[in-house]
Each structure stands twice: as structure tokens, then as C-alpha cells.
Amino acid sequence: MTLLLSVLIFGIYSAALLAIGAVGFTLQFGVTNVLNLAYGSILTACIFAEYGVTGRSTNIWVAMAVGAAAGALLSLLIGHVVVGAFIRRGATGFGIAMVTIAISLMVQFSLEAIQGPYILAYSASTHATMDIGGVVLSSGQLTTIVVAVLAMLAVHLLLRATRLGLAMRATAADASLTRSCGVSPARTRVVAWLVSGALCGLCGVLLGLGEGSFSATTGSDFFITLAAAAVLGGIGQPYGAMLGALIIGIVGQAAAAVISPSYKTIAAWIILIAVLLLRPQGILAEYAAGRELVA
Amino acid sequence: MAGGAAVTQEPGAAATPAVAQAPAVAQAAGAARDPAAAQHPARDPAAAQHRAQDPATAQDPAPAQDPATLLHVEGLACHFGGVHAVQDATFLVRRGTITGLIGPNGAGKSTVINLISGRTRPLRGSVLFDGVQIAGLRPHEVARHGIVRTFQQANVFGGLTVLENLLVGAGPWRGERLSAALGRRRTWSGTERELAERAWEVLGRFGLTDIANSYAAALSGGQRRLVELMRALMARPKLLLLDEPMAGVSPPLAVTIAQRLEELRDTGMTMLMVEHELRLVERLCDPVVVMAQGAVLAEGSMAELRSNPEVIGAYLGGGRG
Amino acid sequence: MSAGLLYYLSGLAILLGINLIAIWGLDLQFGLAGINNFAYVVFQAAGGYAAALVALKPARAYGSFETYVGGFNLPFPLPLIAATLTGALLAVPIGLIAMRRLRADYQAMAMLVLSLIATGVANAQTGLVNGPTGLALIPRPLAGTLAVSPLGYNWIFLGLTAVCCALAWWVARGISRSPFGRLLRAVRESESAVAALGRNPDMLRMRVLIAGGALAGLSGGLLVEYVTAWGPASWLYPETFLFFTALIVGGKGNLAGGALGAFLVPIVIIEATRHLPAFGYPGLIDSLDWVVIGACLLVFLWFRPNGLLPERKRVPGRPGGEPAGPGVRAALAGWRAGPR
Numbered sequence: 040m041t042l043l044l045s046v047l048i049f050g051i052y053s054a055a056l057l058a059i060g061a062v063g064f065t066l067q068f069g070v071t072n073v074l075n076l077a078y079g080s081i082l083t084a085c086i087f088a089e090y091g092v093t094g095r096s097t098n099i100w101v102a103m104a105v106g107a108a109a110g111a112l113l114s115l116l117i118g119h120v121v122v123g124a125f126i127r128r129g130a131t132g133f134g135i136a137m138v139t140i141a142i143s144l145m146v147q148f149s150l151e152a153i154q155g156p157y158i159l160a161y162s163a164s165t166h167a168t169m170d171i172g173g174v175v176l177s178s179g180q181l182t183t184i185v186v187a188v189l190a191m192l193a194v195h196l197l198l199r200a201t202r203l204g205l206a207m208r209a210t211a212a213d214a215s216l217t218r219s220c221g222v223s224p225a226r227t228r229v230v231a232w233l234v235s236g237a238l239c240g241l242c243g244v245l246l247g248l249g250e251g252s253f254s255a256t257t258g259s260d261f262f263i264t265l266a267a268a269a270v271l272g273g274i275g276q277p278y279g280a281m282l283g284a285l286i287i288g289i290v291g292q293a294a295a296a297v298i299s300p301s302y303k304t305i306a307a308w309i310i311l312i313a314v315l316l317l318r319p320q321g322i323l324a325e326y327a328a329g330r331e332l333v334a
Numbered sequence: 335m336a337g338g339a340a341v342t343q344e345p346g347a348a349a350t351p352a353v354a355q356a357p358a359v360a361q362a363a364g365a366a367r368d369p370a371a372a373q374h375p376a377r378d379p380a381a382a383q384h385r386a387q388d389p390a391t392a393q394d395p396a397p398a399q400d401p402a403t404l405l406h407v408e409g410l411a412c413h414f415g416g417v418h419a420v421q422d423a424t425f426l427v428r429r430g431t432i433t434g435l436i437g438p439n440g441a442g443k444s445t446v447i448n449l450i451s452g453r454t455r456p457l458r459g460s461v462l463f464d465g466v467q468i469a470g471l472r473p474h475e476v477a478r479h480g481i482v483r484t485f486q487q488a489n490v491f492g493g494l495t496v497l498e499n500l501l502v503g504a505g506p507w508r509g510e511r512l513s514a515a516l517g518r519r520r521t522w523s524g525t526e527r528e529l530a531e532r533a534w535e536v537l538g539r540f541g542l543t544d545i546a547n548s549y550a551a552a553l554s555g556g557q558r559r560l561v562e563l564m565r566a567l568m569a570r571p572k573l574l575l576l577d578e579p580m581a582g583v584s585p586p587l588a589v590t591i592a593q594r595l596e597e598l599r600d601t602g603m604t605m606l607m608v609e610h611e612l613r614l615v616e617r618l619c620d621p622v623v624v625m626a627q628g629a630v631l632a633e634g635s636m637a638e639l640r641s642n643p644e645v646i647g648a649y650l651g652g653g654r655g
Numbered sequence: 656m657s658a659g660l661l662y663y664l665s666g667l668a669i670l671l672g673i674n675l676i677a678i679w680g681l682d683l684q685f686g687l688a689g690i691n692n693f694a695y696v697v698f699q700a701a702g703g704y705a706a707a708l709v710a711l712k713p714a715r716a717y718g719s720f721e722t723y724v725g726g727f728n729l730p731f732p733l734p735l736i737a738a739t740l741t742g743a744l745l746a747v748p749i750g751l752i753a754m755r756r757l758r759a760d761y762q763a764m765a766m767l768v769l770s771l772i773a774t775g776v777a778n779a780q781t782g783l784v785n786g787p788t789g790l791a792l793i794p795r796p797l798a799g800t801l802a803v804s805p806l807g808y809n810w811i812f813l814g815l816t817a818v819c820c821a822l823a824w825w826v827a828r829g830i831s832r833s834p835f836g837r838l839l840r841a842v843r844e845s846e847s848a849v850a851a852l853g854r855n856p857d858m859l860r861m862r863v864l865i866a867g868g869a870l871a872g873l874s875g876g877l878l879v880e881y882v883t884a885w886g887p888a889s890w891l892y893p894e895t896f897l898f899f900t901a902l903i904v905g906g907k908g909n910l911a912g913g914a915l916g917a918f919l920v921p922i923v924i925i926e927a928t929r930h931l932p933a934f935g936y937p938g939l940i941d942s943l944d945w946v947v948i949g950a951c952l953l954v955f956l957w958f959r960p961n962g963l964l965p966e967r968k969r970v971p972g973r974p975g976g977e978p979a980g981p982g983v984r985a986a987l988a989g990w991r992a993g994p995r
Contacts, residue, residue, distance in 0.1 A: 132760045151945075316752060474852075
């Protein structure tokens with residue numbers, strides 16, 4: 040029974056962490072139509088940036104603020120400036136994927152160069168813990184869950200209750216149409232890069248703090264898992280990403296418990312391949328209905 | 335590869351007995367080229383009138399076996415995301431004709447072309463081509479039965495030269511297999527030379543030999559359309575499906591294309607053409623099928639259709655020719 | 656020249672040859688047919704493992720300090736043949752995934768994930784290929800039977816590599832100049848038009864995946880037999896992009912371009928930087944190498960996406976083609992094309 044409860048609770052923690060990153064990824068894809076394969080390296084860069092600012096011992100709230108800010112800036116630079124330049128030149132689909140790969144290589148290995156032979160870890164401190172029916176959660180993990188819920192609420196409010204959110208939803212639905220309604224797609228895209236970057240950075244620092252230590256490759260592996268959540272739920276659809284994150288989080292924990300810990304990520308990746316093969320538009324296929332995800 | 339219904343005869347087939355050739359193909363190909371077929375009583379004015387007034391009787395089972403009928407579409411339907419793009423398409427295409435397919439925007443004309451060519455799966459209905467059921471087949475399978483289509487936006491191979499485009503058009507043949515690529519060059523170089531000669535001949539007929547070695551992507555839109563048409567001809571199709579061949583084309587070029595199509599019809603080729611420019615339809619097409627809202631409204635010559643009140647109401651909007 | 660320098664240069668030449676085979680294989684898939692095979696390194700890895708598992712004795716014979724399947728201890732050239740066949744066969748399941756008509760960037764991501772899954776499984780299932788530690792002590796071809804110095808053996812291995820390179824060149828050139836190759840390029844440009852002309856684009860892509868996969872497998876087999884060790888760390892997903900960068904820098908769709916890229920990227924960037932006066936900590940230069948590769952990729956994607964030696968225009972009477980000339984950028988920017 041405790042196994043089931045443990046899978047459920049840690050599954051929710053995993054889901055919370057994934058949701059923050061997956062929503063950022065899917066929101067940006069929805070508005071800009073760019074599959075940003077450099078997202079994982081931005082995630083890692085934010086952990087590094089935060090560590091560089093605060094060092095080994097860090098306050099979780101400061102960390103989140105620094106991470107979100109770093110993420111927003113980096114995402115804007117990579118997405119709007121660099122990738123945007125290629126798009127304005129006429130690159131599409133695969134070309135953009137290669138560009139984002141090139142950027143991710145540069146970022147990831149620069150971080151590796153900076154890291155050097157050092158092990159980067161946060162100093163262990165006695166956290167408060169909470170015991171739920173035999174399953175122990177640290178305060179950091181609880182905070183992550185709370186922050187995730189707040190972030191989801193914030194995204195929900197942004198999309199449903201603000202003009203900006205409306206513009207983003209409209210641009211995701213049909214970019215050319217929004218132009219004729221007086222909405223500037225370029226400005227909407229900038230906002231999308233900023234918001235998704237902030238979520239990316241937030242997710243990154245929470246991941247780093249949760250793991251206790253990190254390296255230059257932390258983000259790239261995690262990125263595929265959160266991409267799996269986004270694609271499973273329905274790419275381009277923030278609510279889909281939340282749903283996908285929940286499913287992947289729990290299934291991943293179950294796989295880790297039943298098969299072996301390394302299968303936590305492998306299970307998520309297999310789900311991603313299965314979705315791409317069988318139903319690429321994901322569960323909530325709203326976004327994909329009007330787009331050609333299947334060529 | 336050289337199956338019972340190859341898209342093209344293996345060039346130089348007469349000289350290469352080793353090439354298997356199903357007799358039916360030779361017969362059908364011969365029939366399509368036979369000028370007598372063009373003068374076939376395909377256009378019985380009385381029957382056409384009858385059909386134009388009462389579309390329901392077009393589902394007479396006899397046309398399926400009628401040797402004059404090359405394509406018989408019946409009850410074809412499909413839908414996209416809840417919307418019935420085509421509800422019930424039923425019409426004939428007789429050999430040696432350029433049959434027009436017209437109708438207002440959203441009538442489902444291009445969708446019908448996609449359904450016939452296999453690009454879209456039909457929900458129900460039948461497509462009998464030369465007596466063979468081809469509904470639901472995939473595009474390359476449909477093409478192998480002898481149907482070649484062009485696309486609304488000229489779909490050429492941009493990174494290949496015009497000559498290469500035409501060479502690819504010549505249809506599946508043995509020399510293009512992987513095994514041939516790894517084997518001795520001599521097994522396919524002879525046929526390749528013959529295909530090239532044919533390609534030059536087609537280029538000459540169209541007066542476009544000077545662009546033979548240009549990349550297709552570097553050509554103008556009108557030239558690309560011509561390349562697509564020439565490439566389709568290389569396949570020696572029994573039926574040519576043309577999806578708005580004149581769309582966005584300059585008037586003098588449209589006249590050129592129209593002339594080429596007339597020449598093709600005179601050699602016995604059958605065509606089904608979707609087109610908006612009614613003057614061209616009038617010049618080239620007989621009979622003409624009118625669609626509206628996913629169904630066939632009427633069938634007949636332009637003169638008959640112009641006096642058909644239903645057609646006027648749905649499309650011609652007040653008697654203008 | 657000292658024996659040490661000759662030894663080093665011959666080893667470099669061997670690596671160049673191995674990379675040539677791999678890059679020409681990718682050129683068939685990506686340059687010619689436009690398949691975004693971001694899982695290419697897995698083909699090379701599979702070939703490497705096949706050669707290793709065929710050449711090694713069963714695990715017990717080494718005292719079971721490694722655990723792996725197979726171990727047939729077969730002599731040269733069987734491991735290399737096994738490597739080539741494995742690479743070719745792997746194309747079938749991967750091809751079935753690649754043939755799903757996804758948007759180009761989606762498909763690229765799917766292939767990338769496949770590469771990651773392969774690495775993950777190799778690491779997790781330790782009984783398969785000895786997990787993260789990898790396989791070691793892989794026997795070299797004819798090593799026991801030839802009584803030569805290490806330098807002498809290098810020359811022999813170089814000769815073997817050269818023969819395999821010639822084979823790869825013959826295959827790639829044959830395909831590139833054939834009607835099959837023309838059809839592959841047509842699929843790259845517009846698969847809907849290819850289907851409308853009676854060919855099945857999926858089968859065509861499968862065939863070129865098999866051909867390219869065979870070359871990748873061969874290169875993996877040679878590599879494994881030369882370095883005598885093989886583990887997941889040797890074939891992480893960025894290695895695929897090393898090959899892609901070589902093609903994009905040197906020129907895809909062009910064998911000479913691929914060769915130039917094979918020289919410039921894996922050899923010049925990786926090897927040359929190894930000889931810079933060591934600065935920083937050990938491993939810093941390796942990381943910076945990859946930053947340089949990423950930067951090269953970006954720069955070339957912007958300025959010369961067709962590479963230093965772009966695909967040549969095929970004209971009648973000139974089997975080697977002629978320089979692409981005006982219109983090349985529009986025509987050959989295949990990296991921005993997707994199937995229609």
C-alpha cells in the first residue's frame with residue numbers, strides 16, 4: 040500500500056516539476072510554431088546561472104526569481120534573436136530544428152567547459168519534511184508542487200483573462216488572421232519566448248534543487264521527458280501539457296518502482312515515440328487540428 | 335515493377351522481349367491512342383441532356399461496362415473534421431474527352447481529384463477506372479493504373495533540372511531499382527538514353543529545350559506548370575487529372591497550355607480538368623460536370639448547362655457565359 | 656619521420672577513413688534522400704556492437720568481468736560483415752518509425768529520442784552489452800596471426816580501411832549517379848509528386864536507410880576493431896551531429912563535399928585541437944571542440960547551408976555533373992524543404 044502511495048505522491052511531485060517546463064515548452068511552440076530543441080540547454084543554463092549568483096546555499100525563492108529571469112532573457116535571445124533571424128530569412132521545419140540543435144550544442148558544452156572537473160551541488164541543509172501516510176516529502180518538494188500549481192493558475196489566468204493571453208491564443212490558432220485584427224504577432228511571439236523562458240528557468244532551478252546536484256547534461260535528458268509530457272497531452276495546448284505531465288509523472292514513478300530506476304526516463308521516452316507514431320496530435324488535439332503535424 | 339497495369343510501357347519494349355508486358359496494357363494503351371476512339375459516340379446529346387436534367391439516372395449500371403467510359407465515379411464521399419467536403423459525387427469521364435469539373439468555391443472539386451488520385455481516403459463510394467475498382471488505393475498504386483495528376487500549386491522537383499524532372503516522370507521502370515544502381519551501368523544506360531530522347535522530344539514540342547538544364551526551382555511559376563505537365567506526359571497516362579492548370583497563369587501562357595491540351599486530346603488522351611476560368615472550360619471541355627456543395631449538380635456541354643436553372647442558380651449567377 | 660609520428664599519422668588516416676564511410680552513408684540518407692536521421696549514430700553503434708559480439712569470446716572465457724550476449728569468437732572478416740548487416744537490418748525498425756509522415760522537425764525529434772532510448776537501454780540492461788562500462792579487449796582482425804610491430808599493424812589496418820572506403824565510395828557513387836539516386840532526390844523534393852508518378856516514397860526511403868545503414872554499420876565495425884573498446888559513452892547523441900556538421904560544412908549531396916567535411920570536422924577540429932598547448936583542465940579542450948562544432952554548424956547554416964562543395968547539377972554528358980551555378984541557393988536549400 041505504501042508503494043502505491045509512494046508512486047502516487049512522488050508521481051505528483053514529478054508531474055509538478057514536469058508541468059512547469061512542459062507548459063513553457065508547449066506555450067512557446069503554440070505561439071511561435073518553433074520546435075525549440077535548445078529548451079533543455081536553456082534549462083541547464085538557468086541552473087548554472089542561479090548557482091553562479093547564489094552559490095551552494097541558496098534560498099529557494101531567490102533561486103526561483105533568478106532562474107526565471109535568466110530563462111526569460113536567454114530564451115528571448117535564442118528564440119527571438121537567433122532563431123527569429125533564420126525564420127525571417129525563410130527557414131522552415133527541419134532547418135530550424137538544426138539551428139536549435141546547433142545552439143543547444145554550443146550552450147551545453149559551454150556549460151560543460153565552465154563546470155570543469157567540479158561537482159556542482161547544493162549544500163545539504165536540514166529541511167522540514169512532511170509525512171503523508173509513510174511517504175516523506177521534503178519541504179523543497181512540497182514547495183515545488185505548490186509553485187507548480189500557482190504557475191499553472193497564473194498561466195491559466197494569463198491566457199483566459201488578459202488581452203495578452205487572448206492574443207497568444209489567437210496567434211497560436213492562426214497567426215496571419217491575428218495580424219488583420221490589429222494584434223502584432225511579433226510582439227505576441229516576444230511575450231511567448233519570455234514567458235516560456237521564465238517557466239523553463241523556474242523548472243530548471245527547482246529541478247537542480249530537488250536533485251541536489253547537477254551537471255551540464257541535466258537539462259537535456261529532462262527536456263525529452265518534458266517534451267514527452269507536452270506531446271502526449273497535445274502540443275501547443277498548455278492544458279494538454281499539464282495533463283501529459285501528470286500522466287508521465289505517475290507512469291514514470293511506477294516504471295521506476297516496478298522495473299528499475301533507470302526506466303523512469305526510458306518509459307517516458309517510449310511514450311513519446313509511441314505518441315508520435317500513433318497519435319502525433321496528442322490527447323487534446325485542439326492545436327494540431329488546424330496544423331500539419333503530419334506532413 | 336512492370337505489373338499488369340504499368341504507368342508507362344517500358345520504352346523500347348518492342349526491341350526488348352525480356353521486358354514483361356501484360357497484354358491488357360498494350361491493348362488499353364492502343365485504344366487510348368486510337369484516333370477512332372476520339373470520334374467515338376461519347377457525346378450523345380440526347381443522353382447528355384437527359385443526364386443534365388436528372389442526375390439520379392446517371393447511376394445507370396450500364397456505363398460501368400460501357401467501353402467508351404474510362405472513369406466512372408459513383409457515390410463518392412468524404413469528410414474533413416466533421417465537414418462533408420464531398421457528399422455524393424457521381425459522374426463519368428469518357429475516353430478521348432477533356433471533361434471539365436467546375437463549380438463554386440468549396441464545391442469539392444479538388445477534393446474529388448484527391449479522392450480519385452488516392453490522396454484522400456473516401457468514406458464510401460466507388461471509382462471504376464477502365465473496369466478496375468481503384469477507390470481507397472494509395473496514390474502510387476492509383477498512378478500505376480495509368481492515372482497521373484497535376485497539383486493546384488505546380489508540384490515540380492525544385493532541386494532537379496527540368497530534364498531530370500521529365501526523366502522521373504517516365505514512370506516506374508526496372509533500371510531505377512537499388513539493385514540496378516549497384517550493378518552494371520550497362521543494364522540501364524540504354525533505356526536511360528531512350529528516355530532522355532523522349533524527354534528532349536517533349537521539350538521540343540513545348541518549345542522549352544533551352545531550360546532543360548535549369549533547376550526547376552529557378553523557373554517562373556508558369557514555366558513550372560509546363561514542366562509539371564510535360565513530366566505527366568512522360569508517364570504516358572491513360573487519364574490525366576488536371577487540378578486548375580491555369581491558376582495564376584498569364585493569359586498568353588494559358589493559351590499555350592490550352593493549345594497543348596487540345597493537341598493531347600487530339601492524340602486520344604483523356605483528361606479530367608478542374609478549372610475556374612470558364613472561357614477556357616468552354617473552349618476545351620466537353621462534357622462538363624458541375625458540382626456544388628459536395629455533390630454533382632449536372633453534366634453536359636456548356637451550352638446545355640448555361641440553360642440549366644439549377645446550375646445558373648448555384649454558380650453561373652445570372653446567365654453570364 | 657620518426658616511427659612515433661608515422662604511427663600517429665597512420666592512426667589519423669584510419670580514423671579519417673572510418674569517418675568517410677560513416678559520412679558518405681549519412682549523405683545517402685540525408686543529402687540525397689532528405690531523411691532527417693538524427694539517430695544515425697545508433698546505426699554505427701549497432702555495427703560496432705555486432706562486430707564486437709561476433710569477435711569476442713563468450714564472457715566466461717574472460718572470467719566474466721564483463722557481461723554481454725553473444726561472443727562467437729569468429730575470425731576476420733566475419734565481424735565486419737556482421738557489422739554491415741546489422742547496420743542494414745536496423746534500418747527496418749527505424750525506417751518504420753521514420754516513415755511516419757511527421758512534420759520535418761517532429762520527425763527529427765522522434766529520431767533524436769530513439770537515439771536517447773538506445774543509449775538508455777544499453778546503459779540500463781547491463782547483461783546486453785555490459786552497460787555503461789562497455790566492452791573491452793575486442794580482438795583486432797588478424798592480430799594474432801600477423802607478427803608485425805604496432806606501426807606495421809597500423810599500416811595493415813589502414814590498408815583494410817582503405818579497401819572499405821573504396822567499397823563505400825563505389826556504393827555511394829553508384830547510387831548517386833543512378834536513376835535510383837535521382838528518384839531519391841525527387842523524394843527529397845516532393846514525395847507527393849513522386850507518389851503521383853507511381854512510386855512508393857516509403858519503400859524508396861526504406862531502401863536508402865538500409866544502404867546508408869550498412870555503411871554506418873561497416874564504419875562502426877572498423878572503429879570498434881581499431882580502438883578495441885566500445886561503450887555508450889562512445890556513441891552519445893551529439894556524435895550524430897558531428898556527422899551532420901561535416902556534411903553541412905563540406906557539402907551534402909556531393910561525395911567530395913562529404914570527404915572535405917570528414918577531413919575538416921572530425922579530423923581538423925577534433926584532432927588538431929588536441930595538439931594545442933594544454934590549457935585549463937584536462938577535458939576543457941574537448942568541451943570547447945563541441946562548442947566550435949556547434950558554432951560552425953550555425954555559421955554554415957546561415958552563410959552556406961549547401962556547404963563548401965555543394966551538390967552538383969547533373970547535366971547530360973557530364974557524369975560528374977557541373978557546378979550548380981545561379982539558382983543553387985533556391986534550388987538546393989534542401990534543409991529548408993520538407994515533404995509536401
